[in-house]
Amino acid sequence: MPFTSRLATLNDVETLQQLIAASVRGLSIGYYTEEQIESSIKYIFGIDTQLIADGTYYVIESGSTIVACGGWSKRNTLYGGDQFKEEADPLLDPNVDSARIRAFFVHPDWSRQGIGKMMITLCEETAIQAGFKSFELGSTLPGQPLYIAMGYHATEQVNAPLEDGTFLEIIKMKKTL
Structure with missing residues (x-):
């Protein structure tokens, strides 16, 4: 069956939260500890x-x-859901700032089928239409190979501190047209 895309709605939030947890739990094994996985969710x-x-x-x-x-x-935020944000999220200027590629999650049962590439292409195309000429993202370790394949390069490694004292390794990446 072919894949289709559409804008997410607030009615999707509960389903998406379940998808995100399944994605992180299923695709992060071998990259992060179980404690890091559960804390990151x-x-x-x-x-x-x-x-x-x-x-x-x-x-x-x-x-x-x-x-x-x-x-x-x-907007300025590079990664994290509502529970991670502490302040207002100001708008970026596409003439000087990079669009943020955000919150990519694929259900493990559907991974390795080109869905990530499809999503990145959709996001980059719509960001370009909005005037952006470069992109930044915060990659998890399991996501990094996809982003490299799509032309992104690592700019910084960050150990994001979590409220329970654990850390999650995030790779900041960038792509310029």
């Missing part, structure tokens, strides 16, 4: 409803089943 990974409100967050479906989600942002 609790403290970092989740829906950033600002992306939905901005109309820059998408779902990919197979039939009526949501199999992936992801988006881009014209």
Whole structure:
């Protein structure tokens, strides 16, 4: 069955939260410890409803089943869901700032089928239409090979501190047209 994409809505949030947890648990094994995986779901990974409100967050479906989600942002935040944000998220200037590629999650049962590439292409195309000429993202370790294949390069390694004292390694990456 072919994959289709559409904008995410607030009605999708509960399903997306379940998808994100399944994705992180299923695709992070071997990259992060079980403690890091569970802490990241609790403290970092989740829906950033600002992306939905901005109309820059998408779902990919197979039939009526949501199999992936992801988006881009014209705002300053690089990664993290609503539970991770502490302050207002100002708008970026596409003439000087990079669009943020954000919150990509694929259900493990649907991984390695080109869905990530499909999502990145969609996000980059719509960000370009909004005037952006470069992109930044915060990659998890399992996501890094996809982003490298799509032309991104690492700029910095960050050990993001989590509220329970654990850290999650995030790789900041960039791509310029």
